[in-house]
Structure formats: C-alpha cells, structure tokens
Amino acid sequence: MVQNIQEVMPHIAFGGDYNPEQWDEKTWLEDAQLMKEAGVNLVSVAIFSWSVLEREEGQFDFSWLDRVLEILHEHGIGVALATATASPPAWLSKKYPEILAVQENGVPYQVGSRQQYSPNSKRFKLAIRRLVEELAERYKHHPALKMWHINNEYGCHLSECYSDESLDAFRQWLKKRYVSIDQLNQKWGTAFWSQRYNHWDEIQFPVNLPTFYNPSQKLDYKRFMDDAIFDLYLLEKEILREKTPEMPVFTNFMYEFKPLNYFKWAKETDLVTWDSYPDPREGRPFRHAMHHDLMRSLKDGAPFYLMEQVTSHVNWRDINLTKKPGEMRLWSYSTVARGGDGIMYFQWRQGRAGAEKFHGAMVPHSNNPKSRTYQEVKQLGNELKKLDALVGAEVKARVAIIFDWENWWAVELEGKPHNQLSYLNQVYAYYKFFYDNNIAVDFVTPMANLKKYSLVLAPMLYMVKTGYRENLERFVDDGGTLLVTFFSGIADAQDHIHLGGYPAPFRKLLGLTVEEFAPMAMEESNSIVANGQHATVTTWADIITLEGAKSLAHFKENWYAGKPAITTNRFGQGTAIYIGTSLEEDYLHHFLKGVTQQLKIDAPLEAPKGVEVVERVKGNKQFLFLLNHLEEPVNLLLNTAKTYQNGLTKEKVKNEITINKKDVVILVTD
Numbered sequence: 080m081v082q083n084i085q086e087v088m089p090h091i092a093f094g095g096d097y098n099p100e101q102w103d104e105k106t107w108l109e110d111a112q113l114m115k116e117a118g119v120n121l122v123s124v125a126i127f128s129w130s131v132l133e134r135e136e137g138q139f140d141f142s143w144l145d146r147v148l149e150i151l152h153e154h155g156i157g158v159a160l161a162t163a164t165a166s167p168p169a170w171l172s173k174k175y176p177e178i179l180a181v182q183e184n185g186v187p188y189q190v191g192s193r194q195q196y197s198p199n200s201k202r203f204k205l206a207i208r209r210l211v212e213e214l215a216e217r218y219k220h221h222p223a224l225k226m227w228h229i230n231n232e233y234g235c236h237l238s239e240c241y242s243d244e245s246l247d248a249f250r251q252w253l254k255k256r257y258v259s260i261d262q263l264n265q266k267w268g269t270a271f272w273s274q275r276y277n278h279w280d281e282i283q284f285p286v287n288l289p290t291f292y293n294p295s296q297k298l299d300y301k302r303f304m305d306d307a308i309f310d311l312y313l314l315e316k317e318i319l320r321e322k323t324p325e326m327p328v329f330t331n332f333m334y335e336f337k338p339l340n341y342f343k344w345a346k347e348t349d350l351v352t353w354d355s356y357p358d359p360r361e362g363r364p365f366r367h368a369m370h371h372d373l374m375r376s377l378k379d380g381a382p383f384y385l386m387e388q389v390t391s392h393v394n395w396r397d398i399n400l401t402k403k404p405g406e407m408r409l410w411s412y413s414t415v416a417r418g419g420d421g422i423m424y425f426q427w428r429q430g431r432a433g434a435e436k437f438h439g440a441m442v443p444h445s446n447n448p449k450s451r452t453y454q455e456v457k458q459l460g461n462e463l464k465k466l467d468a469l470v471g472a473e474v475k476a477r478v479a480i481i482f483d484w485e486n487w488w489a490v491e492l493e494g495k496p497h498n499q500l501s502y503l504n505q506v507y508a509y510y511k512f513f514y515d516n517n518i519a520v521d522f523v524t525p526m527a528n529l530k531k532y533s534l535v536l537a538p539m540l541y542m543v544k545t546g547y548r549e550n551l552e553r554f555v556d557d558g559g560t561l562l563v564t565f566f567s568g569i570a571d572a573q574d575h576i577h578l579g580g581y582p583a584p585f586r587k588l589l590g591l592t593v594e595e596f597a598p599m600a601m602e603e604s605n606s607i608v609a610n611g612q613h614a615t616v617t618t619w620a621d622i623i624t625l626e627g628a629k630s631l632a633h634f635k636e637n638w639y640a641g642k643p644a645i646t647t648n649r650f651g652q653g654t655a656i657y658i659g660t661s662l663e664e665d666y667l668h669h670f671l672k673g674v675t676q677q678l679k680i681d682a683p684l685e686a687p688k689g690v691e692v693v694e695r696v697k698g699n700k701q702f703l704f705l706l707n708h709l710e711e712p713v714n715l716l717l718n719t720a721k722t723y724q725n726g727l728t729k730e731k732v733k734n735e736i737t738i739n740k741k742d743v744v745i746l747v748t749d
C-alpha cells in the first residue's frame with residue numbers, strides 16, 4: 080500500500096530542485112547547513128544526472144549520490160529522488176541513434192540540450208528500465224527517501240515524434256483502437272478527398288501535407304502521443320511500485336500545457352505537482368491561480384505541491400523581470416491557499432555554467448546569506464513550519480468549470496468557422512469573475528459527478544462524447560444551474576458533426592437551435608441589449624431560434640439584430656443558460672454576479688478588489704487566507720460570531736483585521 084502523502088510529509092513541503100553534481104563536497108555541506116536554516120525539508124535530487132550516474136552503458140557510479148543523500152539525511156532533509164531519465168546521456172544515442180526523436184522534416188534531434196528522446200523508442204525504454212531498476216534497488220531503503228520524482232516535465236520541449244518507430248507505433252495504436260481498416264475509414268471520414276486506406280501501412284503522420292490535414296487523424300495523433308508519453312511514465316512507475324510499494328510517486332506537470340491530458344495522468348500519480356512561473360509583467364497572476372485550482376481538481380481536490388517556482392526571475396523570456404520584494408512570498412501563499420501543500424523552487428543554488436546560469440535560485444551567485452533572495456526564502460520557509468495543522472485541508476467549491484483536454488485539442492484544430500478561438504481564453508474569461516470575486520471554483524471533466532455543485536459552466540465545450548449529454552442533463556434536471564457558451568455541442572469524439580441542428584446534443588437541455596454561426600472579424604464588434612442595458616460583444620454571434628428557452632439579451636446590430644444572444648431554459652428542477660457570443664468583461668461579470676447572487680454563492684468574506692480571499696477547511700477548522708495584492712494596507716471586517724487566531728503570529732483576532740500592503744494574514748478558527 081502506498082503511504083499517504085500527508086503521513087510522509089506532515090509539514091508543508093519546502094525546498095527545491097537540487098543539482099549537487101554541479102558542485103563539490105564542500106559546497107554540499109554548506110548547502111545542507113543553509114537549507115536547514117531556511118526551513119528546507121524536501122529537495123528533488125538527480126533530475127538531470129543520468130550521464131554522471133551511468134557513465135557508460137551499464138557502468139554505474141552512485142558514490143557521489145550516496146554521499147549527497149547521507150549529508151541531506153544528517154541534516155534532516157528529505158529527498159524526492161528523481162529517476163534521472165529526463166536527459167539521456169550522449170553515449171546512449173551514439174550507440175543507439177534510434178532513441179533520438181525525429182522532427183516533422185525527418186531530421187533527428189541531437190544531444191547537447193535535454194529531452195531529445197523518442198517516447199516510442201524500444202531501445203530507450205530498455206535504457207530507462209535499467210537505470211530506474213538500479214536506482215530503486217540502491218536507494219529503496221534509504222532513510223532520506225520520501226518519494227519518487229519520475230522524469231521531469233514530460234513533453235515540455237518535445238511532445239511529437241516522427242521517427243519510423245513512432246510511425247509503426249502509431250499504426251499499432253490505431254489497429255488497437257479501430258480493429259479493422261474499414262472502421263478506421265469510417266471514423267476518419269476518409270470518403271472526403273479520396274483518403275480511403277486499404278492497409279494499415281498506408282497510413283502516415285498528419286504532417287508534410289499540401290493543405291489541410293484530416294482532423295480526425297490529427298486528433299488521433301495527439302491522443303497517440305499523449306498515450307505514448309504516458310506509457311513511458313507508467314513504465315517507470317511500475318518498476319518503482321514493485322521495488323518500493325509504499326513510496327509515493329509523482330511527475331511534475333506544467334502551465335497551460337496542451338499535449339498531455341492531465342486528468343488522465345493524475346489518476347496514476349500519488350501526488351499532483353506542477354511548475355508555475357508567472358511573468359511579473361502580468362501583475363496579479365490570476366491565470367496561475369486558475370492553474371492552482373485546476374491542479375487541485377485533478378485528483379478530486381487532493382492538495383498538490385508546487386514543485387517549481389522561481390525566487391526572483393527566470394532566464395527564458397525575452398526580458399526577465401524580477402519579482403519585487405514580497406511578491407514571491409505573497410504568490411506562494413496564494414498557492415497554499417488554493418490547495419498547495421508544498422512550495423518548492425527551481426532551483427536550490429544558482430548555476431555557474433550552462434543555459435540556465437542566469438535563472439534565479441534560492442541561493443544566488445553571491446552566495447550571500449544576507450541577500451534579499453535567500454532572506455525571503457528563509458522567512459517563508461520558517462513561516463510555513465507554523466502551518467502543519469493545515470496540511471491536507473480542502474477547498475470547498477459550489478462552482479465547477481468543465482475542462483477537457485481532448486476538447487482543447489479538437490476545438491483548436493484548423494478549418495473552423497473562426498480560427499483564432501482559444502479554448503483557454505474562453506475558460507479564463509469565465510474563471511476571472513470567480514477569481515475577482517473570491518468564489519471558490521473546481522475544475523471537472525464532462526463526465527464528473529456534479530452533485531455537489533450548484534453552478535457548472537461549460538465554456539466552448541465543442542466536443543461532446545457519448546454520455547456527456549446525459550450527465551449534464553441529469554445535473555440540471557436535479558436542480559443545478561448550467562451555463563454553456565457558444566460553439567459547444569458541435570462534434571463527437573472523432574470530430575465529426577453531431578447532425579440534427581446545432582448544438583444537437585444540447586438542444587433539448589438549452590431549449591434552442593443555433594441555425595448558423597456568424598463569426599466576427601477581429602476589428603468587428605456588435606452590442607447586445609439586456610433589460611435596457613447595452614454591452615459590447617465580439618468574436619462570434621450564434622443565430623438562435625428559441626425552442627422553449629427565454630431570451631435574456633438580444634443582438635442590437637447587423638443582419639441578426641433582434642435575435643437572442645443570451646437565453647435561459649427551465650429543464651426539470653434546474654436552469655440551463657446559453658451565451659451565444661463573447662461578452663465584454665464588465666458585462667460578463669455583471670451577468671455572472673446576478674447568477675451567483677440568485678444561487679446565494681458568495682465569497683467567504685467581503686473584501687475590496689485586489690484582496691484575494693480563499694478558505695481551506697480541515698475537520699471543523701477553517702483557514703481563511705487574506706492576501707493583499709494592493710500597494711496599500713486594507714482593513715477587513717470579520718464575522719463577529721467567530722474568534723480567530725492569526726496562523727503566523729498566533730495572536731487572537733476578533734471583529735477586524737488590517738493586512739499590510741503585499742502581505743498575507745491566515746486566520747484560523749479557534
């Protein structure tokens with residue numbers, strides 16, 4: 080049985096990627112001392128160490144890693160030991176060139192950077208099997224070992240491969256999925272443009288084509304590559320499970336990462352972890368807040384770890400702004416507030432050589448313990464020690480937003496009525512209202528059990544697979560409120576149209592038909608009128624015929640003036656709202672305010688804009704996070720019926736509280 084993560088780490092995990100192979104033993108000892116002072120309790124070691132662990136095929140050198148783990152353990156620092164498979168050594172591809180991934184143009188990637196492997200290479204799989212088995216065997220009983228860090232950011236640089244071996248694997252994958260070539264022809268709609276296949280070996284990759292690809296084929300290629308990379312992960316996981324059945328495993332996920340269906344992946348991890356690098360130019364990182372909520376949702380609300388963030392600045396943007404004093408701490412608490420039980424960084428010590436030498440770290444080049452960076456790290460690390468009671472606490476939401484990776488793939492394939500639609504931007508537009516108003520949101524798949532939610536939003540749910548309609552109908556029938564937006568319910572799992580009038584699967588639920596789409600040019604806009612109020616709309620207009628629904632707003636201009644733009648329909652005990660256009664932010668927020676007010680969904684505490692309020696709950700204890708992103712202090716009135724303790728200062732708090740600029744207060748109910 081795998082150990083529960085909260086038993087393994089009964090504290091907020093704090094630390095980062097540690098790359099000791101770039102330093103000498105004297106530095107390791109200094110590192111351990113500095114880590115201890117900064118409250119570090121977990122480090123990820125050996126992520127990029129393959130070439131120094133296995134120096135030649137089958138020749139292992141663990142001596143340095145033995146010593147590093149010994150030092151860390153002596154200093155009471157736990158280890159998330161990486162499987163070191165993220166960057167294969169040069170000798171491997173010299174000996175077996177077929178392990179290299181191949182680009183669309185047929186040119187293989189080369190050594191000298193990282194992640195150049197093909198997920199479909201059998202030889203590569205043999206090589207990782209040998210390495211992971213050796214590592215697991217050697218360290219399975221090591222007292223410093225807390226969990227396994229599998230590979231690193233799967234697919235981050237390379238999530239497609241066009242090698243011969245990949246083509247063979249693609250054909251095998253298709254055979255398994257469709258069994259007969261006739262079935263494939265039907266599912267790919269190959270009667271179009273004479274694309275019919277007689278044999279599996281006629282099938283090629285959907286690249287290097289004179290014009291548009293076959294969308295069903297492209298979608299399957301995306302599914303295939305996601306599965307291929309996932310298989311690589313599972314291969315490592317199975318070895319580790321066998322050798323260390325109790326040890327939790329994870330791999331680190333990424334921001335806005337389209338190629339991997341993380342809902343699927345998360346089921347095979349014991350802990351969701353992810354890497355977050357907001358650009359300080361964005362201001363308040365609400366998109367990253369959304370990802371915290373998404374990551375927490377991947378395993379039904381289980382707390383996640385932030386596996387990587389930076390103390391100061393990255394080095395991979397055009398201009399790398401540094402976080403201002405206090406921002407790293409504030410954003411870290413926003414992570415904790417949204418379900419983060421771990422705050423980790425890339426990386427511990429700023430590198431001296433290599434492509435990332437200007438990337439910030441917990442210990443900067445100066446090595447000065449008085450540096451702002453290290454001081455901020457130390458402050459946060461020591462504060463987080465006071466929050467043991469929080470570990471495992473949940474965020475309770477009454478609102479859910481449907482998020483579906485395959486829908487993301489399908490809706491952004493080429494050849495659509497509007498080819499600048501961004502699924503993420505649609506989701507962000509709706510999420511932002513809840514973020515700004517401090518209303519907790521979960522993310523769910525279309526087939527999730529929706530019982531615990533009062534309001535479910537389905538932005539641009541273009542792809543509707545078998546079962547989605549029934550699941551959403553059940554939710555509304557039972558009294559839920561569902562909000563669906565334009566270009567939803569259009570295609571099936573193969574990206575073939577659901578015939579019978581758009582959005583065929585949802586027509587009954589929404590009480591309408593969309594007769595036509597009228598996308599708008601980039602510079603074009605229209606307006607809508609709702610209760611005498613006017614608002615600007617852009618991007619898209621659905622030409623709607625009501626079939627039982629009521630119009631809440633209609634278009635004002637153009638040939639479809641007077642036709643409905645927003646509708647509402649009673650369905651069973653509940654309500655299904657449809658928004659057939661893209662609303663300007665002010666009006667969208669006004670509209671959603673009305674919906675949430677009616678459902679009595681509100682923030683845990685009233686606060687001015689710019690103050691983030693999030694609640695986590697464990698048993699009968701509430702942890703109320705008040706994060707002041709503003710440049711001035713704010714005073715908040717509290718629920719007078721309750722007495723709180725300040726989680727960081729341990730002072731009693733009643734009636735009201737002042738939060739300094741860029742500061743955080745965590746109130747814990749007594």
Ligand code: GAL
Pocket residue numbers: 231232235354356387393394425435438
């Ligand atoms: C991550 C990666 C790290 C490091 C970091 C720099 O994507 O996992 O190894 O490269 O970016 O920001």
